[in-house]
Each structure stands twice: as structure tokens, then as C-alpha cells.
Amino acid sequence: MENIIPDRIFNFLIKHPPFSLLDNEDVVLISENVIIQFLQPNEYVFKEGEIPQKYIYMVREGAIQLLREAENILVEECDEGDIFGIRPLVAKQAYVLSAKAIEETLVYAIRTDKLENLIEHNPKMAYYLAQNFAVDIGSKYSKLYKGRLFLNNDIKKNQASSLFEIQSIKHSKTAVTCNKDATIQQAAIIMRKHKVGSILIVNDNLHPTGILTDRDLRNYVVTGDIDLMASVSKIMNHPVVTIEPEQTIADIQIIMMKNRIHHLCITKDGSNLSKVVGIISQHDLLVMQGNNPAIFIKEIQRSNSCEQLRNIREKAETLLEQYLQQEVAIAFIANVMSEINDALIVRIIQFCLKETEQENEKIPDVKWCWMGLGSEGRGEQLLRTDQDNALIFEDVPMAVLEETRLYFIKLSKKITAQLNICGFEYCPGDMMASNPKWCLSLSEWKNQFNQWITQPTNQNIMHCNIFFDYRPLFGTYSLTETLTNYIFSLIDKDSVFMSLMAKNSLSNPPPLTFFRKFVVEKNGEHKDDFDIKSRAMMPLADAARILSLNNNLKNINNTFERFEKLAEVEPNNKELYEQAADAYEILMRYRALQGLKNKNSGRFFNPENLTKMQRLNLRNSFRPVEELQDILKIRFRTAYFG
Numbered sequence: 187m188e189n190i191i192p193d194r195i196f197n198f199l200i201k202h203p204p205f206s207l208l209d210n211e212d213v214v215l216i217s218e219n220v221i222i223q224f225l226q227p228n229e230y231v232f233k234e235g236e237i238p239q240k241y242i243y244m245v246r247e248g249a250i251q252l253l254r255e256a257e258n259i260l261v262e263e264c265d266e267g268d269i270f271g272i273r274p275l276v277a278k279q280a281y282v283l284s285a286k287a288i289e290e291t292l293v294y295a296i297r298t299d300k301l302e303n304l305i306e307h308n309p310k311m312a313y314y315l316a317q318n319f320a321v322d323i324g325s326k327y328s329k330l331y332k333g334r335l336f337l338n339n340d341i342k343k344n345q346a347s348s349l350f351e352i353q354s355i356k357h358s359k360t361a362v363t364c365n366k367d368a369t370i371q372q373a374a375i376i377m378r379k380h381k382v383g384s385i386l387i388v389n390d391n392l393h394p395t396g397i398l399t400d401r402d403l404r405n406y407v408v409t410g411d412i413d414l415m416a417s418v419s420k421i422m423n424h425p426v427v428t429i430e431p432e433q434t435i436a437d438i439q440i441i442m443m444k445n446r447i448h449h450l451c452i453t454k455d456g457s458n459l460s461k462v463v464g465i466i467s468q469h470d471l472l473v474m475q476g477n478n479p480a481i482f483i484k485e486i487q488r489s490n491s492c493e494q495l496r497n498i499r500e501k502a503e504t505l506l507e508q509y510l511q512q513e514v515a516i517a518f519i520a521n522v523m524s525e526i527n528d529a530l531i532v533r534i535i536q537f538c539l540k541e542t543e544q545e546n547e548k549i550p551d552v553k554w555c556w557m558g559l560g561s562e563g564r565g566e567q568l569l570r571t572d573q574d575n576a577l578i579f580e581d582v583p584m585a586v587l588e589e590t591r592l593y594f595i596k597l598s599k600k601i602t603a604q605l606n607i608c609g610f611e612y613c614p615g616d617m618m619a620s621n622p623k624w625c626l627s628l629s630e631w632k633n634q635f636n637q638w639i640t641q642p643t644n645q646n647i648m649h650c651n652i653f654f655d656y657r658p659l660f661g662t663y664s665l666t667e668t669l670t671n672y673i674f675s676l677i678d679k680d681s682v683f684m685s686l687m688a689k690n691s692l693s694n695p696p697p698l699t700f701f702r703k704f705v706v707e708k709n710g711e712h713k714d715d716f717d718i719k720s721r722a723m724m725p726l727a728d729a730a731r732i733l734s735l736n737n738n739l740k741n742i743n744n745t746f747e748r749f750e751k752l753a754e755v756e757p758n759n760k761e762l763y764e765q766a767a768d769a770y771e772i773l774m775r776y777r778a779l780q781g782l783k784n785k786n787s788g789r790f791f792n793p794e795n796l797t798k799m800q801r802l803n804l805r806n807s808f809r810p811v812e813e814l815q816d817i818l819k820i821r822f823r824t825a826y827f828g
Contacts, residue, residue: 192217195294198246202267203799204311212304221295222246225287231271234284238274241295245270248291253284263288267798274298275305361451361465363388364418366395370407371414373398384449384465387422392461394451396422430456431463440518442468443483443525479505479522486529492537492607495530499570499608502526506568507782516771517746519778524565528659530608531556531601535660538600550590554579555661556601559617563655564727564743566774569781569788570609573602576656577619578665581629595625617652628665632672639676642686650687654731655743670740677735681822684736688822691728692815697721697808704793704801715790718777722808726770729814736821745770762813769807776804 196217199205205213221241225231231243234255243250245268252262252270261283264270270285275298305311363386364373377385377400387396398418406412406421427441428451438450452464482505485498502523509519535556542549560574561567577598582590598619606612619625626634635653638646654673658666677683697705697716704716730748737755742748749767753760781788793801818824 192220195220199244199294202244203802204269207311208304208308212308216296216300219297219300221297223293223295225291225293227287227289229287231285231287231293232281234282235280237280238271240274240298242272242274242298242301243270243285244268244294244296246292246294248293249288250291250293251286251288253286254282255284275301361386361462363392363462365389366417366419366422368418369415370398370403370412370418370421373418374403374407374414384467386426386451386462386465387418387424388462394426394428394453394458394462395419396424397426397449397451398422399449426451426458428453428456428458429466430454438466439479440521440525443479443522443529446483479526482526483529486526486533489533492534492604495533496608499526499530503569503782506778510775510779510782516774519568520566520744520774523568524562527562527567528558531558531605532660534601534604534608537604538597541600542597547593547596550582550586550593552579552582552590553662553665554594555658555663555665556619557656557666558659559652559656563657564745565657566745568774568778570611571787572611572613573605574613574617574652575602575619576617576624576653577626578631578669579627580662580665581627587627591622591625591627595620595622598625628668631669635669635673636676639673639683642683644690647687647690651690651728651731654735657743667741674735674738674740678738684732685822685824685826687735688732688818689824691725691732691818692824694720694725694728697811698805704804706793707790712790714792714794716793717790718773718780719789722804722811723770723773723777725811725815726766726773729811729818730766730770732818732822759817762810762817766810766814769810772803772807776800 192214196213199217199220200210200213205216208216223231223243225248231250232238234253245264245266247266250264250268250270251260252264253259254261262270271281273279273281362376362380362382362384364376366387366389368376368387373385373387377383377398384397384399386394387398389395396419398421402421402423407414412421427445427447429438429441431452431454433452433456441450442448448468450466451458451462452466453462454460479502482498482502486495489495489498506519506523509522555578557563557576557578558574559576561571562574575598577594579590579594602612602618602620612618617624635650638650638653642650656666705721706714706716727745730745730752733752733756734742734748737752739748739751739755742751746767749763749770753763753767756763777788779788780791784791793804796804
């Protein structure tokens with residue numbers, strides 16, 4: 187029956203995505219051409235194998251099941267406001283699913299010729315369709331770009347260009363240079379002439395060999411330590427950290443933060459063996475964007491109390507919220523927040539070491555390292571959750587072992603207490619370096635991992651899931667490298683451990699019911715809430731960890747980086763691993779948004795409070811979980827360990 191009440195249809199469409207993303211006049215045009223279909227229970231809209239007509243469908247009232255009938259599989263259940271059957275937007279290929287009413291149902295049939303032009307010119311609508319119906323629309327409108335889904339060149343221009351993390355740096359400053367044989371005085375005169383705070387030292391081929399800054403002049407020359415007539419090579423910093431032209435702002439920020447520097451040299455090919463073409467400073471970044479995370483790093487390094495650090499970390503959460511609102515890629519956000527967290531932890535350790543010295547405590551001459559565990563160890567701690575940390579120190583004679591341990595436990599108690607003041611709560615399970623069980627010598631840590639791996643009880647497997655994601659944050663990093671090599675040598679010899687670890691990961695409860703409803707808590711403090719950590723994020727993080735161990739991928743802790751590397755080493759599963767990496771980023775984003783909204787860790791929230799689009803995005807991010815768990819079941823033969 188031809189639609190004769192377009193106003194009523196308009197009022198319905200405008201409330202539901204993707205039509206809620208369009209201008210009113212576009213929705214009016216669509217509404218005027220909608221056909222209404224009334225279906226009895228068990229009546230089909232279309233069947234698997236049929237050639238599509240020029241319509242997509244939206245449920246007005248009732249419910250539609252999408253079935254893979256040849257395999258007797260229920261794929262999806264659509265209710266009011268859900269879209270289905272969008273294959274005609276791709277090509278005239280047969281439907282891969284059947285659509286059947288399960289009760290009396292009213293469906294709107296929407297002509298595709300009224301939508302195709304809108305999709306091409308409306309990035310938000312195209313993004314929605316590609317994000318939520320990737321299985322149906324294939325690759326016509328979608329492609330992966332830096333961990334986010336963009337739809338075509340127009341979207342890349344319209345959306346991505348507004349995100350500074352993928353903008354290229356436009357360096358307007360030509361580098362000021364001098365020869366390595368110049369004196370410090372000559373270099374200073376050149377800097378004054380050009381009114382710059384740094385000068386690059388180059389060889390005869392204009393390749394950078396060093397950099398001299400105002401700070402170097404203050405530290406070495408003004409103090410009288412170095413003579414003005416000495417060669418500039420005496421105080422220059424080298425080697426120079428170089429980047430290639432058109433480097434992204436995001437990459438530059440991360441490089442500066444990681445290297446704790448304020449200038450980067452731009453060369454023709456990005457190496458120090460090619461010609462200098464420019465220079466970029468931290469100040470240049472500040473001019474381009476008023477909210478540079480490097481400022482937080484600098485504030486942290488200059489802070490004198492935990493209260494100051496707490497305030498800085500709170501300001502950093504404001505930056506986090508801005509990033510999330512701007513839809514900046516989670517990989518970039520995680521990098522930034524990890525650098526801020528790392529700097530804060532390092533500053534607290536420095537406070538505590540100084541305090542220990544002032545107490546005239548006997549400080550052992552021992553190499554040691556502070557390690558972050560869990561989400562901090564993986565570089566995924568966006569919000570301030572509870573602490574997970576440990577400490578490793580080099581082997582010492584038995585006669586001084588306990589004395590050494592007592593010193594580091596006392597130091598660790600100071601550190602964890604100050605982290606608590608900064609908003610990182612104590613770990614409920616006491617997985618902290620202040621616990622003598624997690625403050626061990628290198629040999630003790632080796633023995634501990636050996637016990638966990640060779641005697642894989644449920645508790646030992648649980649400990650492995652936490653401690654395998656350690657990351658050195660302060661001290662002698664080579665201690666953790668030695669430990670890592672030892673752990674991997676043990677795992678190579680013990681396939682039973684890997685099987686039991688895989689089996690343990692399969693115990694995480696599924697995120698959705700049979701009818702694709704969110705599985706929520708049935709009782710307790712979080713009754714009717716969804717646990718995004720245990721039901722969605724942990725299955726992905728566990729799978730990434732196990733598969734990385736199985737592929738001998740060392741020193742990669744971050745979950746989406748693990749999946750990206752797995753996609754390289756297992757090309758037959760490349761698409762699945764890429765989907766899993768994208769899914770994990772989506773889940774991290776939603777958890778952070780919920781945490782900021784509710785001022786908590788973001789782990790629990792009521793799915794009924796989400797919009798329909800948000801629920802669809804989350805449900806789609808669960809798709810890789812089942813396939814990954816199937817890989818674990820087959821590869822590690824978990825059925826034999828029932």
C-alpha cells in the first residue's frame with residue numbers, strides 16, 4: 187500500500203539513526219516515498235538467496251528475526267527502530283540472511299535510490315551504516331584508517347581532518363644551523379640574530395649531528411663550567427632525534443614525551459643521514475593547539491607534592507574527556523594518558539626516594555625496577571583505577587636478602603600511599619609492591635613464574651593473567667628484560683600451561699544472551715548493570731595475551747598492538763585480529779566515557795541508559811569474541827582439559 191501519511195513516518199524516522207543524523211528536508215523526501223508492509227507471524231520480508239529489491243527496511247512495530255536458515259542459526263533480532271536488509275545499497279547480490287516476522291509486525295520499506303546520494307554526501311550517515319552493518323555492506327563504503335572506520339575520501343576530509351592526531355605538522359620555521367667546528371660564542375650569536383632558542387649543528391652535507399639550546403647555554407656556559415670559545419660540540423646534545431616531513435602532530439607529541447625533549451629535527455627522509463629541512467619545538471605545538479599533553483608532563487616534573495600531582499591528573503582527565511568528545515583515536519589517547527601516568531608514578535618515586543634519604547635510611551646499592559601491572563602494564567589505563575604494581579631487584583647475597591627486601595617494601599609502601607593520595611586506589615587484592623609477595627629478587631621472580639607455569643592451578647593462572655602484562659616504569663629496565671626472556675623459555679617447553687591458560691580465558695561470561703540482549707548482573711551492588719570489563723574487554727585482552735605468548739611476541743603488552751602484530755604474523759587470521767583491535771578500542775572508549783560520566787572506573791553501567799546507536803556499536807564490538815575463543819579452543823585443544 188502506498189504511504190499516505192508521510193508526516194507520521196517522518197516523526198518516527200527522525201527519532202532513529204541513521205535518519206536522525208540527516209537534515210529534516212532529507213528525511214521528508216525519504217518519508218514521502220516509504221512503503222508500509224504489514225506482516226503476520228512467520229511471514230517473510232525476504233529469504234536467504236533471493237535477489238534484493240530496491241528497498242531497505244525499518245521495524246515500526248513488532249519484531250523481525252534475521253536467520254541463517256541453511257545452518258539453523260539466529261543471527262539477530264530486530265525491534266522498533268532497527269534497520270535490516272541493507273544489501274541493496276551494495277550490489278544486486280543475493281541476501282545472505284532471511285528476515286521473518288515473529289509476531290504481527292509493521293515494517294517501513296525505504297527506497298535505496300533516495301538514500302545512495304545521501305550516503306555519498308553525508309559522512310555521519312555513511313559512518314553509522316559502515317560501523318553497524320559492515321557484514322552487509324562489505325567494503326564499498328568502509329575502510330580502516332588509523333584504527334577508526336571511515337567511509338570514503340569525503341569522510342576522511344570532513345571528519346579526520348578535524349582530528350589533530352592525524353594532521354600533519356606544517357613546519358614554517360627553517361632550521362638555524364652552524365658547523366660543528368663553530369665556537370659556542372659563534373653559535374650563541376647566530377641564535378640571537380635569528381631570535382631562536384635552539385640551533386642545529388650540521389656537517390658539510392647538512393646532516394644533523396647535534397643540537398644546542400638556551401638551556402645548554404645556561405647550564406654549561408653561564409655557570410662558567412665551559413668556556414665560550416670552546417667548540418660547540420663540547421655541549422651539544424647528540425644524537426639528534428629526527429623525524430620525516432609531514433609527520434603527524436600526534437606522533438610528534440609522543441616522540442617528545444617519550445624522549446623528554448623539546449625540539450625535533452626534520453630531515454628529508456626522517457633519518458640523521460639526510461639533509462635538514464626544518465625544526466619543530468614544543469612551543470610550535472602549543473601555538474597550534476592550546477591543550478598540549480606535554481604541558482602536563484612538564485608540570486608533573488616540576489611538582490613538589492602529591493596534592494599538586496593529584497590536581498594535574500584531574501586536569502588530564504579533562505583533556506581525556508575532550509579527546510573522547512573529539513573522537514580522537516583511542517590508540518593515541520592511551521599513549522598520551524600512559525605517558526602522563528608514567529610521569530606521575532616516576533615523580534612519586536622520586537619524592538619517596540628523597541624522603542628516604544632525608545630519614546637517613548640505609549639505602550642498599552642494588553639495581554631495582556618498579557613495574558606497572560594490569561591495565562597500567564598494558565598502557566591502557568585511561569581512568570584512575572586501582573593500583574597494580576610490583577618491584578624487582580637484582581640478586582643479593584642471602585645474608586642481606588631480607589634487609590634489602592625490607593628496604594624496598596618500606597619504599598613501596600610510601601609509593602603506593604602517595605599514589606592513593608593522587609587518586610589511584612589501593613588494589614583490593616593487594617597486588618602491589620608493598621606486599622612482600624610481590625617485592626622479590628630476580629631469582630625469586632624466576633622461581634615464582636616457574637611455579638605458576640609448571641603448576642598451573644586456577645589461582646596460578648589468575649596470577650599469570652595479571653603479572654604477564656608487567657611493564658618497567660622506573661629503575662633498571664634490563665632486570666625485566668632478563669625476566670621476560672626466562673618466562674618465554676619456560677613457556678616454549680610447556681604446552682599444557684598454554685592449554686590451561688586458554689581454557690581459563692574461556693570461562694569469562696558471554697556479553698549477550700541468545701537473543702542478543704546485554705547480559706547484566708542479576709543481584710548485588712551492580713544489579714541490572716553490564717560489566718564491560720569481565721564480559722567484553724577481558725575475553726579480548728586474554729585472547730591477545732595467549733596468542734602473543736604462543737607466537738613468541740615479546741615486549742608487546744598493549745592489547746590492540748598485540749592484535750595488530752598478530753595480524754602480521756598470522757595473515758590467515760588478519761581480518762579477525764584487525765576487527766578485534768578495533769573492537770577493543772571501541773570498548774575502551776565506552777568504558778572511559780561511562781567512567782567520566784559517572785565519576786568512577788566505568789566498569790559497570792546500565793545498558794538501558796545508552797542510546798540505540800551506542801547499544802548497536804557495543805553489540806557489534808562483541809562479534810570477534812566468539813571467533814577468537816573458537817581459535818583458542820581448537821589451537822590449544824581445551825576440550826581435553828575439561
